Amino acid sequence: MMSMVCNRCVSRTAGLYRRAVIAIKAGKGRAIHGSPVRNTIMPAWVIDKYGSNDVLRFNENVLFPIIHYPNEVIIQVHAASVNPIDVNMRNGYGSASLNMTRDPLHVKTAGSEFPLILGRDVSGIVMECGLAVQYFKPGDQVWAAVPPWKQGTFAEFVVASANEVSLKPKSLSHTEAASLPYVTLTAWAALVNSCGLKKETCPGKRVLIFGASGGVGTAATQLLKAWGAHVTVVCSGEAQTLMNDLGADDIIDYTTGRLQDQLKTRDLFDVVLDNVGGTSEELALQYLKPWSGASYCTLVTPFLYNTDRLGIADGMMRSGITLGSKVVKHLCKGIHYRWGFFTPSGPALDEIGEIVDAGKMRPVVEKVFPFSDVPQAFEKIEAGHARGKTVIEVINPR
Ligand SMILES: NC(=O)c1ccc[n+]([C@@H]2O[C@H](COP(=O)([O-])OP(=O)(O)OC[C@H]3O[C@@H](n4cnc5c(N)ncnc54)[C@H](OP(=O)(O)O)[C@@H]3O)[C@@H](O)[C@H]2O)c1
Structure with missing residues (x-):
């Protein structure tokens, strides 16, 4: 699998980051043109251990996700949503088998799944595509549900396999679209x-x-x-x-x-x-x-x-x-x-998108929280009695 990982598949942002680090380490005064180092990090809600809501931590310095495989895309998250699985995963539920399925390239750093980003749904914009991605291009508006063994969507950017992603229904805003995939x-x-x-x-x-x-x-x-x-x-x-x-x-x-x-x-x-x-x-x-x-x-x-x-x-x-x-x-x-088990599928989302755009299915958004209020959104889900979905606006659409 590693042989499939070529330098050209690695994201441009990561490349800039590497060049910046090499230059800084070499102590050379040479100016680095392009994105500054701070563009290699992003804000995200992470957990560093399992537990109740207070383990959720807002971190502005999470490493920008990297394309490791040619079929992956980086999506700028406009909206995400909270599911019971997020609350359960925060508590440590499923960690034994999810850790076994986690890809070390994507999640595990130094043998640990932490810092872990929760969140399964995304609606957003494709920022970058791996070399084998044909169906999408940068700028496409997409939606997806990222499986629980991958880093999640309570972040500014997320990496997904192109076969998990689908073009967002045209009739929905990002906030509405994020309520449906998972x-x-x-x-x-x-x-x-x-x-x-x-x-x-x-x-x-x-x-x-x-x-x-x-x-x-x-x-x-x-x-x-x-x-x-x-x-x-x-x-x-x-x-x-x-x-x-x-x-x-x-x-x-x-x-x-x-x-x-x-x-x-x-x-x-x-x-x-x-x-x-x-x-x-x-x-x-x-x-x-x-x-x-x-x-x-x-x-x-x-x-x-x-x-x-x-x-x-x-x-x-x-x-x-x-x-x-x-x-x-x-x-x-x-x-x-x-x-029955959640199964990620871009092709199924394509069909669901057609049903939505035909006016036969609509998002049921009960409450929308800003990105700063992810813990409050978790509290809402934990309280039960959901009527449809709770959405997180990562980028304020107004
Ligand atoms: N296996 C998988 O891969 C998978 C994937 C997704 C979800 N799930 C599981 O499937 C379940 C549903 O998920 P969800 O996202 O739909 O959860 P949800 O949004 O929290 O909805 C649960 C709904 O069930 C209602 N409810 C609770 N007790 C009920 C009862 N005795 N009879 C009828 N309705 C009742 C709740 O409202 P009231 O309490 O007000 O009635 C609420 O509207 C969860 O347990 C979740 O963990 C499993």
Whole structure:
């Protein structure tokens, strides 16, 4: 892999930085023309250890990201968004398996993942492209969700693989666009990859969504409605107006009356997307059409928890045994049981962008915070009861 890293792939800014350092070290008085050394650093929110909100630290001197592979792009972050995964990662959740997947060239310095930049969503402008990048050029307005094993987007610049990036929908501002990639790609991974739903197969399908009023749920509801499915959502009564606006066909308020009594009065479902987990899993599995290819997919899995607690090998084995036994148990009852995981994908974002520009999906931005208030945005996510997404404006658009 290292042989693919040639000097020309390294970013121009990094090149200037190197030249500046060499000249300074040599003690030569020769003037360095071009960007001054300070242009090789950028502001970012970092953590230097795991913990509660006070580990978030604003650092103006984070090293500018570098293109290490020919298929990478540097994006100037205009807006990012906060997801529950950011709060969980701040707490150290998933660190065992994420550290194993981290690319030492990008994240680990001196054997440590710190300083770690959180943030998965970005909407911004391509600043620089690796030599193999054909689909993008500097100046393109793009959106992406950067996977959790890479440095994140609560920074002025981020590096992403071109295959994780897509041209931003023209109809959205950066602030709006940043609210969609991570949650919509997660919904896509669950609905399309795990449950086999797509535009052609959705009409006539009955889908039930638990936890519909949050980031993933609002994205999933809209995707399914754009594809013609019948969507029943489970949310608190206070989110009913929002879910009506997003096109939900049937709304079940889990805060009034017994949920099972309400579900009993409905026809059985073809697909359940579970964004809540816990008791909703057992409940949901009773309301699927047996022996008709029906699927249950949960996003709340013990995979990362197991690897954190038991280590990689034992944790993966424990997860495999748990998943395997559930798959077999429910297959015997004619139901497909699945775990869903966020999957980065530029091509999927291309399709999502078309749906957005066609007016069939809209961002649900609950609150916008300035870049200086990232800790407050984390507090908001940690308090729960999300209605759509919380966005960070890294560059003030006004
Ligand atoms: N596996 C993966 O790769 C992956 C990727 C993304 C997200 N996730 C997980 O998926 C879950 C959802 O993510 P998100 O980004 O959508 O979270 P979110 O934005 O925080 O939304 C969660 C929503 O669920 C609602 N809710 C809570 N308890 C509920 C219940 N018992 N019944 C119905 N609704 C309930 C909340 O509102 P109220 O409390 O007001 O009802 C909130 O609107 C999180 O646990 C997240 O960690 C997993």
